[in-house]
Amino acid sequence: MTPPAVRCKGLRHVFGDTVAVDGVDLEIPAGQVFGLLGPNGAGKTTTIRMITTLLPTKTGTIEVFGIDVSRRKMAVRRLIGYVPQQLSADGSLSGRENVTLFARLFDVPRRDRATQVDTALEAVGLLDDADRPSATYSGGMIRRLELAQALVSSPRLLILDEPTIGLDPVARTSVWERIEQVRAETGMTVLVTTHYMDEAEEYCEQVALMHRGRIRARGSPAELEDELGAGSTLDDVFRMVTGDEFEDSDKGGMRNVRAARRTARRLG
Amino acid sequence: MSVPLVAPPAGWADTRAVGRLLSRVSTMCLVELQKLRRDRSELVTRAIQPALWLIIFGETFSRLRAIPTGNTPYLDFLAPGILAQSALFIAIFYGIQIIWERDAGILGKLLVTPTPRAALVTGKAFAAGVRALAQAVIVLILAAILGVALTVNPLKLLGAAVALVLGSAFFCCLSIVIAGLVLSRDRLMGIGQAITMPLFFASNALYPVDLMPHWLKVVSYINPLSYEVDALRGLLIGTPAHLLLDFGVLAVAGALAIGVASGLLGRLAR
Numbered sequence A: 001m002t003p004p005a006v007r008c009k010g011l012r013h014v015f016g017d018t019v020a021v022d023g024v025d026l027e028i029p030a031g032q033v034f035g036l037l038g039p040n041g042a043g044k045t046t047t048i049r050m051i052t053t054l055l056p057t058k059t060g061t062i063e064v065f066g067i068d069v070s071r072r073k074m075a076v077r078r079l080i081g082y083v084p085q086q087l088s089a090d091g092s093l094s095g096r097e098n099v100t101l102f103a104r105l106f107d108v109p110r111r112d113r114a115t116q117v118d119t120a121l122e123a124v125g126l127l128d129d130a131d132r133p134s135a136t137y138s139g140g141m142i143r144r145l146e147l148a149q150a151l152v153s154s155p156r157l158l159i160l161d162e163p164t165i166g167l168d169p170v171a172r173t174s175v176w177e178r179i180e181q182v183r184a185e186t187g188m189t190v191l192v193t194t195h196y197m198d199e200a201e202e203y204c205e206q207v208a209l210m211h212r213g214r215i216r217a218r219g220s221p222a223e224l225e226d227e228l229g230a231g232s233t234l235d236d237v238f239r240m241v242t243g244d245e246f247e248d249s250d251k252g253g254m255r256n257v258r259a260a261r262r263t264a265r266r267l268g
Numbered sequence B: 001m002s003v004p005l006v007a008p009p010a011g012w013a014d015t016r017a018v019g020r021l022l023s024r025v026s027t028m029c030l031v032e033l034q035k036l037r038r039d040r041s042e043l044v045t046r047a048i049q050p051a052l053w054l055i056i057f058g059e060t061f062s063r064l065r066a067i068p069t070g071n072t073p074y075l076d077f078l079a080p081g082i083l084a085q086s087a088l089f090i091a092i093f094y095g096i097q098i099i100w101e102r103d104a105g106i107l108g109k110l111l112v113t114p115t116p117r118a119a120l121v122t123g124k125a126f127a128a129g130v131r132a133l134a135q136a137v138i139v140l141i142l143a144a145i146l147g148v149a150l151t152v153n154p155l156k157l158l159g160a161a162v163a164l165v166l167g168s169a170f171f172c173c174l175s176i177v178i179a180g181l182v183l184s185r186d187r188l189m190g191i192g193q194a195i196t197m198p199l200f201f202a203s204n205a206l207y208p209v210d211l212m213p214h215w216l217k218v219v220s221y222i223n224p225l226s227y228e229v230d231a232l233r234g235l236l237i238g239t240p241a242h243l244l245l246d247f248g249v250l251a252v253a254g255a256l257a258i259g260v261a262s263g264l265l266g267r268l269a270r
Helices: A044-051 A073-079 A095-105 A110-123 A139-151 A169-186 A197-203 A221-228 A234-242 A245-267 B017-037 B040-045 B048-064 B074-091 B094-103 B106-111 B117-145 B154-182 B185-201 B214-221 B224-236 B243-268
Strands: A006-015 A018-028 A033-037 A059-064 A080-083 A157-161 A189-194 A206-211 A214-219
Touching (some): A006 A044, A018 A214, A033 A044, A033 A169, A033 A197, A044 A059, A044 A157, A073 A080, A080 A139, A080 B106, A095 A139, A095 B017, A110 A139, A110 A169, A139 A169, A157 A169, A169 A189, A169 A197, A189 A197, A206 A234, A214 A234, A221 A234, B017 B040, B017 B117, B040 B117, B048 B074, B048 B117, B074 B117, B074 B154, B074 B185, B094 B106, B094 B117, B094 B154, B094 B185, B094 B243, B106 B117, B106 B243, B117 B154, B117 B243, B154 B185, B154 B224, B154 B243
Parallel strands (some): A033 A189, A033 A206, A080 A157, A157 A189
Antiparallel strands (some): A006 A018, A006 A059, A206 A214
């Protein structure tokens, strides 16, 4: 039997006095598009950063395709394609150079490299703009370029942290179409965080709703909506789970976490 | 998408560790070269300051004859010191670039690839060295025009280039170490500015060590910049130098700094 793409048990992470992740158990079956939902500051990004080996796992365990993340970091990194929240392409490199860098870092053999880079660029519709400096790209193009960077190594698990944040509706749809297409062709597992419920409803097979560091609900969007009652939307489920604090935390939540992080750093 | 992305062939993961480290180091060096290619103007503007040191400070102090440098004219004595100083000024702020890459999400993304931290740090150290070399060419041409008797022996020039790259690599890594400790751009700027001048003055770049008070001599002996200047001076001007010791100190200091900086790199992405 294939192990699940991700299995977290008793995951907990603390920044200073702030408990960002508070006992998360999560299992993501291989081959699914899985949405980790929640308001800003819910602990989604912290969870992602632990799965991607950026944060150490002090309490609890994480396995990626059965491999222990804290023991075999390099082996896990080899399986992951990661797109962080910020638009993170290197503006001083061309689109092609950005993707080639990642092909080399994942040991795509020299003879296949050029083809593989072109295939990834074509998959995200950037082949024609590949030789321009990426500093001249629009936000949506940079996001697609990052997808190409993450895809060029044919990862088994693609992790996207708020992939459509700050993008206009057309660019959002375009990014999701590329994700869907690649997933259909390669069967890779996709783990995505978002707080856009409409996106989760449309593109995710399974979702987990996170609030204040804990998973509060899990299932397919349809299951969660049915549980709440006929005619409910994922938005309603979200409001029910997060309560009235949604609006508040949307304004200050992330800032609070960041501030707490900075304080924690200062205080060591 | 017309061609599907193929799955990695079996055996990719078996790449031997040393081979992989070398391959990663060369990848990171290559990407730094690609970046440098795009800001050539900076290479020129950054050469202005060392040029002023040579033309104004150097010419003036040559006339004053205040600093005894034996049979070597003061401008000849000064030129290698200014070369090392200009490399130091570039390298000591490299940590800012790392912090900028952290803020832009670039560092985090690189840290999630199967790349040893040491390869990322070595790439930066190499880039600092290449920048220093580009600037050195401008400074050396200027020095030659001003009449400094520089060597034309290609082996000695190559040796000087190696000393310059090693020195830059050390100070670049020192900057990344500070970045990994203070984690913010502003604090790094402050510390960078606070230590560059002391490093410069507490070295043999401007005056012979023999002139220094005892306590400053001690500082000079533990300052890698002194060894860099000693090697550059010996190779370019032909003053007596301790080349073996100089290169030994620079290589060991560089390797140690790469090690410590790699250990602290992960802290930046947390």
